Amino acid sequence: MVILTGNTLTIEAVRTVIYGKERVEASVESIKAVEKSHKAVKRIVADGKIVYGINTGFGKFSDVMIDADHVRDLQLNLIRSHACGVGEPFSEVVSRAMLLLRANALLKGYSGIRPLIIDRLIEFLNRQIHPVIPQQGSLGASGDLAPLSHLALTIIGEGKVMYKGQVVDTADALNEEGLCPLELEAKEGLALINGTQAMTAMGAVAYLEAERLATVSEMIAAMTMEGLNGITDAFDEDVHLARGYKQQIETASRMRAYLKGSRLTTRQGEMRVQDAYSLRCIPQVHGASWQALDYVKEKLEIEINAATDNPLIFDDGAKVISGGNFHGQPIALAMDFMKIAVAELANISERRIERLVNPQLNDLPPFLSPEPGLQSGAMIMQYCAASLVSENKTLAHPASVDSIPSSANQEDHVSMGTIAARHAYQIIQNAMKVVAIEWICAMQAAEYRGTEKMAGFTSKLYKTGRELVPSIEKDRVFSGDIETASQWLRKMQNDHLTNIR
Structure with missing residues (x-):
């Protein structure tokens, strides 16, 4: 059971809820804070005090006053009018993450919402009722208005x-579960949609996949080291201590562990003095990507425990402030950083693939072909990797440097953070396929070198790989092999390697 307090949610807890379907419950203390905040909103409405989003319009309409008799209509109209997302829906995993993060944010007690609304979000999670939420349509400021409106629609049975x-229609699912649609009261519609939970949910899922990718990319790089008789001196601890980056030191340590006992790697001067950068600089390049991922995780863990709607209610309603915590700039920048970090993992992997297949760069059969010339072997797998890497370079263009004014220039700077998070996820999927191609090529190279000489760790990875992808004994359609290998690598981390770092 994961207990939500509004302040203590971690990325690891997010993982257990969205993937492991761990049940969720709100803490007693957080519900008390929510009740106090809701009472403050009720007093504001009763006293006729003018407060944005409670009895005013939204955005450029913030100066339009709303009669007390129409406060509920205001919230309903808000949700319906803002639910204009387009494109393919987010995955169920992301939808679950959005429910979880929205509930946690509202439990901080600054939003004026009834506990009943939060209970429904948690109930959807626990009963696995997942809103269908289109991916496109958010500017990433004023909150993720369009995506979160589609989430809010399901609360009211639409x-x-x-x-x-x-x-299915939400009404049908609610009916089967014996639940009734809820009617939104003052500020509740705005509290549900004014936040960064679409970009943060997508970002959290992308981060978890990127962490997995970074882990398996090192394992496969170790096998490539064996296929190319790589020089292990480059991973000597003293080299990395001399520079001082924690993640670089840790990457080098893992590489030494993966290659322990290998009789395929070499030492400095045995075959050559030094390797190309894509081998020699694995700790420096992969370590730098880990640095970026650690930064992203830090920002995500702040954001998943943040109050991001507007206005926020303090001191039992004595202080109600319209601010900008809905602005997604911190996550937008973090997602753009992650895009670059992951794209680099694919870039260096593709360069290692080239070294495995190019006969001018190694002493292996050209393109690892069983009959060079008659059969092309891994030639076009490298093409595929190059294509994916090039696509990643276009996706890595930072979304956060763009901004388009909206709401008649009232909302004149936006983050585009949801676009950044979506593109980060696409880059990760492409990168995993590149790494899978490296794995296929590294296994083939290891066979030419002698698999009996492999390190204990890489030998196990080789045996597993060969259960999925047969040796290249003649040309075949490799598309399915790449998909099979990449899907297994994604599953491998979830099942076996959660704590490898």
Whole structure:
């Protein structure tokens, strides 16, 4: 059971809820804070005090006053009008993350929402009722308005949900579960959609996949070292202590562990004095990507425990402030950083693939072909990797440097953080396929060198790989092999390697 307090959620807890379907519950203390905040909103409405989003319009309409009799209509109209997302829906995993993060943020007690609304978000999580939320349409400031509006629609019994493996009308799922649609009261619609939970949920899922990718990319790089008789002196601890980066030191340590006992690697001067950068600089390059990922994790763990709606209610309603915590700039920049870090893991992996298949760079059969010339072997797998790497370079263009004014220039600078998070996820999927291609090529190279000479760790990785992807004894359609290998690598981390770092 994961207990939500609004302040203590971690990325690891997010993992257990969204992937492991761990049940969720709100802490007693956080519910008390929510109740106090809601009472403050009720007093504001009763006293006729003018407060943005409670009894005013939204955005450029913030100066339009709303009668007390229409406060509920205001919230309903808000949700319906803002639910204009387009494109393919987020995955169920991301939808679960959005439910979790929105509930946790509201439990901080600054939003004026009833506990009943938060209970429904948690109930959806625990009963696996997942809102169908289109991916496109958010500017990443004023909150993720369009995506979160599609989430909010399901609270009032509208829109669609993923339920028992099918997309159904929310009303049908609620009816089957014996639940009634909820009617939103003052500020509740705004509190549900004014936040960064779409970009943060997508970002958290992307981070977890990137962490997995960074881990398996090192393992496969170790096998490539064997396939190319790489020089292990470059991983000597003294080299990395001399520079001082923690993540670089840790990467070198893991490389030494993966290659322990190998009779395929070499020492400085045995075959050559030094290797190319894509081998020699694995700790420096992969370590730098780990630095970026650690930064991203730090920002995500702040954001998943942040109050990001507007206005925020303090001191039992004595202080209600319209601010800008909904602005997604911190996550937008973090996602753009992650895009670059992951793209680099694919870049250096593709360079290692080239060294495995190019006969001018090694003494292996050209393109690892069983009959060079008659059969192309891994030639076009390197093409595929190069294509994916090039695509990543376009996706890595920072989304956060763009901004388009909205709401008649009231909202004149936005983050585009949700675009950044979505593109980060795409880059990670492409990069995993590049790493899978390196794995296939590294296994083939290891066979030419002699698999009996492999290190204990890489030998196990080789045996597992060969259960998935047969040796290249003649040309075949390799597309399925790449997909099979990449999907296994994604699953491998979840099942076996969560704590490898």
